[in-house]
Amino acid sequence: MSYQEQLSPWVVHKLMPNLQQAAVARFRHRNDAEAYLKLISQMMPHMRFAITFDVHKKLCASSATGAQGVSQGAIAHS
Template sequence: MMYSERLHPWVVIRLLPKMQRIVVARFRNRSDAEGHLWALKRLMPDGQFVIVFDVGNLEV
């Protein structure tokens, strides 16, 4: 996981058919991710989106 991805752990993902997904955007806090998700749902009402917290790979 790149440094910039660790700084933005909240991810908005668009769910696609056949178990595919696209990372739409990354955010530093959940509130920003929820605001973006709200806008996406208004612009694309048929799209399926989720917010996840990406912890990345734990490297020891």
């Protein structure tokens, strides 16, 4: 996750068939993401969108994998 993505954790995703999703826009504040979601939902009523909050976590260096993980939680759907 880039530094710019860390600064803007609120993400509006376009929900597609087969449980796929595409990031449409990133925002620093939740109310900005909600306003954008409302606008884009009015412009494209046949599409489905969701807001998520991306959390970037570094695992401890002593962990078995030493990998990085990303946790997303759906906040709002339209």
